[in-house]
Amino acid sequence: FKRSIVEVEGGDAPLQFAANFIGTEDQSRFAIAVKRALEVLSKAPAAPGEAGSDMDDWLATPVVKECDTLAVGSSKGFPIWRRYDWALNALPDGKLIVVSGRMTTVVSEEKRAGEKDLVDFLNKAPIAMHWLSGTGHVLWANETEMNVLGYTAEEYIGQPIMNFCPDEKELVLEIFKTLGSGNTIKDVPVRFRTKGGEIKHLLIDSNVNWNTDGSFKHTRCFIRDDTARKVREARLSEMAHREKEVSEAKSVFVRKTFHEIRTPCHLLSHLLSQFEEVSSADEHERDAAFHDIMQQVNRLNRLVDDAVDAALFDSGSVPVLSRYPFNLF
Structure with a gap:
């Protein structure tokens, strides 16, 4: 069972949630459910038993069944696509929607064991890795990357990547433009900020994993520490x-x-x-x-x-x- 809270204020936040975590074939159904949740809220009675209110309609919670969803799992988990039934409820202030889901995919123990080995391999790899959504949010990062920057999974995953490289906003936008054109980048130096505020020089290799319909699914980023090269360059310059x-x-x-x-x-x-x-x-x-x-x-x-x-x-x-x-x- 999973629960997320999506901010409605700002217009496209529910659509961003769908773009990041809902499969492309199910995004239209999810968007309709969001709209339906807000409509149901508008018909809610001001007080119990108020005349003229459509109580049955109000109590009808929009549900999206068998929705292909990117499940992040625990802080050490790896994003895996699963089928979920999602129920959407708008809060009374009309600014937030509570999205509650129940996994319907049946996973065998053998498959779980295989996935566990894969997750362990990726999380403890000697190279930092992460996925970014089309909106620039961190969908997943392995333990190596979070150790390099000093963040916990709760502080890092789900946040815009811009929050961690504020000195390179123009460069990050240019990288996304290059990746969005179907190109691969290699050895691109980017300055990240650690949790302590220190600058960390990193080299990024990345390309994009595309959906079957040609839309942006997520990036595949491999990151290496560039500090040694920067030190050598500084010494050579001196x-x-x-x-x-x-x-x-x-x-x-x-x-x-x-x-x-x-x-x-x-x-x-x-x-x-x-x-x-x-x-x-x-x-x-x-x-x-x-x-x-x-x-x-x-x-x-x-x-x-x-x-x-x-x-x-x-x-x-x-x-x-x-x-x-x-x-x-």
Whole structure:
């Protein structure tokens, strides 16, 4: 025996219930029963024994017999199609309809055992799985998925999938559009929200199970944790950023080094031209010019040595350092 309460206010809620849980061939009968339940309510007497009321009509509860129904079962169950007799009663406020059902399908013990094994296999699979209805409601999810997100079956199943990925509403709508066109999606990254509010990066593969008349039955979604890939991408991005900084610093160093080399080169060129002029002059002027030339040559050598040492450090090597005495005063 099952009982559900369907909200009438909003217009299409009973039709959504039928679309999600009632077989396509029986949905029209169910819709007629909903309408009939509201009509019966409108004929209810304001008070017992009120004249002019059609008590027999009022007491006639609309019933849909042998209705193909998607039975969700327990929190660890799996949606299975069964035949139900449904009785519909509108509450006095006219906003809610109580749908009470009794299963008429006879299931053998052997079949129940087989279904139990299948349910256990799907619920404890090492990959998260769920079904979504054509309206985007979670019809079923296995234990793996609920453990990943931290929800109980009561908190998760039956809710719009949008409630669990509020950061990806446009993407979810695009996914449904793609699936509704008969396509299969693979490795689509979607950000879900756990019960604690944390973002969970997941990859989704999905396609649609269609009814025989071509209408949307439910999705078949397989979900994998994408956190490791996101971490790798973040690390690679950080490494690329650091390499870019090192490359820019190296470029700055090279520019400054060549700028420093250019100055003594100009001085050397000038001193050499002067050296030719004083070569025939007295020995003192020649020695002074030669000293200046050697000073600039040594400066160039130091710049080149510094550049070589920097290259060694950059490659992970340690240059051989020479020790020289010097005076601090």
